[in-house]
Amino acid sequence: MRDPNAIDFWRGFALITIFINHIPGNTFERYTFSQYGISDAAELFVFLAGWSIGIATRGRDGMPEPPGKSVVRLLARTVEVYRAQITVMLLALALIAGAALLLDNPLILEWHNAGNFFADPIQSVCGMALLTYQLGYFNILPLYVLLIGIAPLFVLVGRFSLLAALALSGSVYLASLLFEWNLPSWPGEGDWFFDPLCWQVLLVLGFVLQGWNLRSGFLRRWTRRLFPAGIAIVLLGIVLSVMEIRPDPMVVPEPRLLFTFEKTYLTPARLLHFLGVLLAFAPLYALLAPRIGRIVGYLSQLGRNSLAVFSMGSILSLIGQLVRFQTGGGLLIDMLVAGSGLFGLGFTAWFVEWRTRSRSSKSRA
């Protein structure tokens, strides 16, 4: 297993934040950074996924691996994420249905849009396989499947020019904002909660910045110089979110998606805020790592096993919601839910690494 590093650490941090934020109403929600800015942990997670693609498609010496190998690698990852999404969806639906039966409470069936599934399983099960039927709070993995699925295109273009890859991605992003392109939900009307055509820009940005960061000191120099700008953006984000100031989508000029704060379309304000967060917090890891070794170790372990931890986190947060609902919540319950969740995520990461170790030692024997 690789040693703790900044990427895995921040990934682990994003995973914990997403877990806490997916138990709405719980006491600890208000202590997550998502409450104090325009962008949140979803941006961090997708950006780091792009950065990791940059690492994974290069050898230890930083030279890109053969293109065919990268394509197959990303294809294998897409299959893995898809499998995780289907498993998580099935378990979530079973948890909702099981809780409704056990508590004799049909109200629970309406939760997170699950009502559509139980009312119309024939169409919904097709939609589930197609990723167009998504439950509330279970919509990051479908985005992730699609992003990893189209990543080979950008990786291949990036072999010729990282700038070209970013330009291609940026044009798709801008066009989607201007023309409000999104993928449809089905069954039912509406669109994806995370518009893949917009969110891909963050994945590609992560991938491209990783490449530039490796190649020259130019990027590193400028991230240091722009540090004050990052701090200013973070402070502005805190003021705007605490005072609940945001543009009225009905009043902004056309094309309106250039001006609003909508998460679905990763609008420019969110993107800019995220870049500010990046600039402001990038130096933090080097300061933290020697001081809080244990926490760094824990978060890095989560980050190394992000898919398993994310999937388990979705399930655990749903169970946490059910527990809060049935018990009525309160600080004690919230501490119990969050505490056992954090332990469960740590155990998941440990278990995955243990299984990998025991498998590889067996194959060696």
Next chain:
Amino acid sequence: MRARAWLVLAAPLLAVLAQPAAAEQAADPGASEPGLSQECRVPGAQLYTAAKLGAVRAALAEGRPLKILAIGGSAAPGASASYPAKLEAALEHALPKVDVVIDHRGLPGEVASGAAERLRTMVVEAEPELVVWQVGTHDAIARVDAEAFESALSEAVAWIRSHGIDVVLVDPIYTASMAADVDYNRIVDAVRTVAIQQQVPLVRRYEALHYLSSRSDRGEGHMLGRQFRLNDLGLRCMAEHVALTIATSLTRTETPEEPKAGPATQPLTGPQRAPG
């Protein structure tokens, strides 16, 4: 001229309702709304509170299609038609010659944290005359503080109405295991409070299902038990109940002088108390 045109439109509507003043005779608990199918019959007082629908009326007066954004609500399991299809049919039955166009969206998440923002996007995208918003379930399940929910809902409804769009609220369901739950009842009350304060019609799904649950134990069984049968019935009846609330509210909205109606100022009827 316009008023006369409205009368022509309203005549079949009144015929369908047959008893347009039923809600005013709220004191009579036995008076079921005859516009409803047998299994969905609930006295008007326990079914809705009416208020003006200025934007809807303006669209009808100009002969424009009636665009409705329906938030939440699913079909009953095994139902032949989905909730939006049923609502469209029920409304076109109640308002002949009116083209009803329904955009149906799910809105997972809590109104008190995030979902209200997402709703704004939906409203901007759909540009409806009317938003039919089934609200409260997610916040109730997430144990959101009722006051936080109420202020977020109130703000969202006020925002929609400030842009000249009508709102009909639909409160959460009644089910036996939640009947004594204090927090749950606070959420249901909060929806009612907001409807009164913001002067928008309210479909009282909780009261209606409570009435239906007490009325009869007969009818087909349900393999999952009585609460699930009641829930299915509630889902089957929701479109009819919403349509009746809209139709009744419309009979109490005078035709606007100007083509584009601003937010309605006063409800013609106050909230009605449920008998018993």
